Amino acid sequence: MQQTTGQNEDIWRWKNNTAKGYSVKEVRKELAGIIDVNAAPSSLEWSKIATAKVNLFIWRASEEKIPTLVALSHRGGQRGPTDCKVCGLAPETANHIIVHCPFAKEVWLHLWSWMIIPIRNHDEDMKTRFQEMSDWPRNKVKIIFAIHLLAGWHLWKNRNNKVFNNSLTNPGKLAEEIKEEAFDWIKLRSRHTGITWLEWRNFTFWNDPP
Ligand SMILES: [Zn+2]
Structure with a gap:
């Protein structure tokens, strides 16, 4: 695994890239050599809905x-600030x-209110934010987790846009972009391929697990 520090959105490149790019399976295999993705208790879960x-x-x-x-x-x-x-x-x-x-706090407030989940402690760390799921509706945990990953x-990307292009959007607009991209993820990689935009916007959908 190699890290690049440029402004590219693709931060990670894989040594074993094939012509078609890499598969999740290959990534998991390679990751397993670095961390135990299944057992390490301090690691974040792998989301099948997220890329x-x-x-x-x-x-x-x-x-x-x-x-x-x-x-x-x-x-x-x-060097420097x-x-x-x-x-x-x-x-x-x-x-x-x-x-x-x-800026992030405002984005999270927008998302929590949309997902109808309780407001969190703004001072908690990232791992707690992404791992503490007990307040989330059980049948939406995987979806809500994927939305968290996408928000991060x-x-x-917003930070990169500011650093490299000196351009900044507003938190409400960023939250909307997250909702839109997450909608594509749900339609592509969850069981809810038939969900409508209106159902997604209202976050009132399905009673069975994803
Ligand atoms: Zn800041």
Whole structure:
């Protein structure tokens, strides 16, 4: 596995890429050499609804192993301020970008209200945010988890957009983009291929497990 630190959305490249790209199976096989994806209690779950790219990104982020300004400065590759480029209020760590940044907090508020799940402690860390599922409706846990992964990914892309293009959207618009992309995921990779946009928008759908 190799890491690149550019602005590309595809952060991960796989040594065993085939002409067609990589399959989830291959990624899991390769990951299994690094972590025990099934047994390690501190690891995040693998979401079958989310793409491999997003699963991997979130796992790395939860370990602070993505190229944030703080991570780069620890490696000696970054000089100068390491403050978050989105809010300017705190050092830019993965936990900050995805959970603690005021911008992220607003995005989460939009998403929690849409998913009709309780508001969380804004100070919790990323692992707790993604692993503590006891307040989520049982028949929607996998969907809600996938939405969390996608939100983390979009917050990182938003950060990259600010850092590299000096452009920033607003939290409400980002939340809408997350809803739209998650809708595609549900239609492609869950059992709910027939779900309508209206059902998805209202988050009032299905009673059986996904
Ligand atoms: Zn910030």
